[in-house]
Amino acid sequence: MTSRTTAPPAGTAPVPVVPAPAPPTRRAPRRRAGRGLPLLLVLPTLVLLVVALGYPIGWQLVTSLRKFGLQQQFGAPPEWVGLDNYVALVTDPTLWAVVVRSVAFCLVTAFVTVAVGGGVAVLMNAVGRWARLVLQVSLLLAWAMPVVAAMTVWIWIVDWRRGLLNWLLVNVGVDGAGGHNWLAEPISFFVVASAVVVWMSVPFVALSIYAGLTQVSTEVVEASMLDGAGGWQRLRYIYAPLVAPVLSIVILLQIIWDLRVFTQVKLLQDAGSVANETNLLGTYVYQLGTGKGDFGTASAVSVLMLLLTVALSWRYVRSLLAQES
Template sequence: MSAQTEEAAVTAPRTGKGGAPPPGTPSRRAATAAPYLLILPAAAVIVLLLGWTLVKNGMLSFQNLNPRQLIRHVTEWNGGENYTRTLGSSEFWRVTGRSVAFTAANVVLIMVLGCLVGLLLARLGKKMRLLLSLGLVLAWAMPVVAATTVFQWLFDQRFGVVNYLLDQLGRHSMHGYNWTSGQLSTFFVITVLIVWQSIPFVAINLYAATTTIPKELYEAASLDGAGTWTTFTSVTFPFLRPFFLATTFLEVIWVFKAFTQVFAINEGGPDRLTETLPVYAFVEGMGNQHFGMGAAISILTIVILLALTAYYLRIVLKQEEDEL
């Protein structure tokens, strides 16, 4: 090697693999830090709005706070007494079991019906697909309080459309029926409302996912003589598995924390038999003015939801490991 070649090799800038700057250089460090700097403002806002609220709620759960303390501006710390009383209450565990069962029933209905509507969207023509998509978007965009009010009108005891139609169809016993007089009937109304609000999200996302499946696979399945069910299980479902897992995860969170629908329909009645954990925390905290107790119940609700989602994610990860 000549002296000029050796000098060029020494003075030339060193680069990493593929021409990238080597690790440790300022440009490489800046490129690595750029994504984190970009999400920093959003992360700061989330921490400020949600994190600080969660911290304050956690502090409140260790206090004995009622109207007396509020008027006197006195902070009375009682350690873990709120948690001990809550966990030792049979009512809390009944509400917890009810919340889990309520969430499971709603999520199953939402996923089944939402997937059927999504598959229908994939098979419709352009005009009918546009019309159905518009209806789904309008139902999805409807505010929760407005939707709840509409369902209260539909199931009204005296002037509700549901009772009128059932009466006209020969079910005369449903004339003047009070849908919020019993636990099961109240839960039925709430479930119909929540499922109706959730189907558009699942259906539209499922349709979007079906557009990523190569059409050649359907053509090959058709040439092999595969029927509708075989095509779905061998072609459609394997491609949509990530969608099913992610959407189910989101629906579990959304249904479990549902408050407005449950409270607005009958305020957790009759006789507090339709209270779920969010409603139970509100009634104990704001209704009975045991604010520390309500905060403790809300923290336990978050812990239970985290446990459910962790268990679900564990199942998902195990399935992915088995497929590898």
Template sequence: MTTQSTLGPPTGVADGDTPEPRPPRRGRRRGRFTPYALLVPALIVLAVITGWPLLQLLIMSVQEFGRAQVFGAAPEFVGLANYLDVLTDPEFWQVLGRSLMFAAVCVVITMVLGILVALLLKRLGAVLRTVVSVGLLLAWAMPPLSATIVWGWIFDTQYGVLNNVLVNTFGLEQYAGHSWLIEPLSFFFVATIIIVWGAVPFVAFTVYAGLTQVPDEVLEAAQLDGAGALKRFFLVVVPYIRPILAIVTILQVIWDLRVFTQIYALQSIGGLAEQTNTLGVYIYRVSLGSGDFGAGGAISVIVVLLLVGLSASYVRRSVKEESL
């Protein structure tokens, strides 16, 4: 008597044929919407904190909204009139060009110094790295207004340290009682120092974190192949930290375009507001100084669109790199 082996192919499947795959179970699809469900609370908070003010700003930008409306008068819908007034105002284009140039200078200097400090941190020992890190943290943690006041004392006309050093140490008598804030060029020179001084720590720490992820084996192999320090940095290190450099650069552009505290404080100390306004201060003066909140809202929407365009370029490039 013969018995059928239990190790043969299943019933209905011939020898040499592969069994048909079973359809996926419904239980495997239950977790498909879990990531989206986890994002719902954060999206709700983001919509309340960011979305609602942006919606109110957009509504205000198409209305005639002045001091009368602040005290209860009904606003009047004017459509795109505020945008046309802003875009045909020569002062707006002067402020926009001044802000773009100022932001470009600050971003370039900040990125260069931040990368150099990050490379320095990579080479320092544990003790010196800790000392430098504490100094960077103190500069980063100082409020912008406090930092501006301190730097304002350094550049003070009569009692400033810089003028005294230039006169008494280097014998430059022309700097006795020199005002650094009365001229636009020297005003933005001081503003650049203050903004770069507060922004370098963020860039340095972020780039340093990226440098620690570069494999030492790759750097050693490049060195054995005869690559110098500059070639190792640009051909080996930069490709590894390129995403970090891109996002940090975009953040610096956004922050420097909407800078407000440092410029406004320097203007209050002794600067000329009409020749040194940037976008943030210009929106403030148009809205609260002139009482035209509709025009201020229109300028704010234009700035938001500009910043979104800058951010969208990075997001689009990141999506393309991930899809490759």
């Protein structure tokens, strides 16, 4: 069909054709006026964080390049020795023994803590309301107990003269348990120290993992139960992958905390052990700095301790960044 144009009737003026308006050109989006406001609000916190962390680290670096001896204790300025403190540490077998001991203690304690805390978290997720409430209150009380007060109880438990542990072993019938000093031998010392550190760290790990378990969808769990998945299969294929970010953060924090543990080991050493055989990095720095007044070497060990912490936690930091991206 061909379309015909209808002519206007006679005596009627033709209607002018108005051209269609041109489409508006797209302008570049204007920058929001308040775009820099969040950065401005965060800036004071960043400055405070840089000052609070940068000054101690800078002081440690400068101090590690100096020598402190007997003259410095009487007011003489420290002598600038450059990297001599680091060279002396690298060639010192005592430092490497302390490093190996600290890394082994850190890794074993951290993973045992996460395993025990994860078990307690699964238990809290499985029991009833009142049992869960009792567990949570008990964990909070253990976590809130001051370190010195808790260590007083633990030292009384393992005391070789009137300790509860030896008393229980004697009543059970263990030969040679009476008067046994658990802090005299390095192996038994670190077993006790690990038990103390794990006991103090389990509440944080258990409550953190339990918080992650509560975020798992009940529909997913019920669907897996309908498909015939058992308790171990649900824990392995449903709960563990969904709680993996929480586990990564908890393991990272435990490695950092257990590597620089000081108070528990120091108080146990004072209770009856040989410090040179049971030193970790934290107590070794304290022994060099406060005990011997060698602040240059102590600062060098602190710098090496910082580098070791970064090296041990770098893998977990990369995994966290990958999860964020």
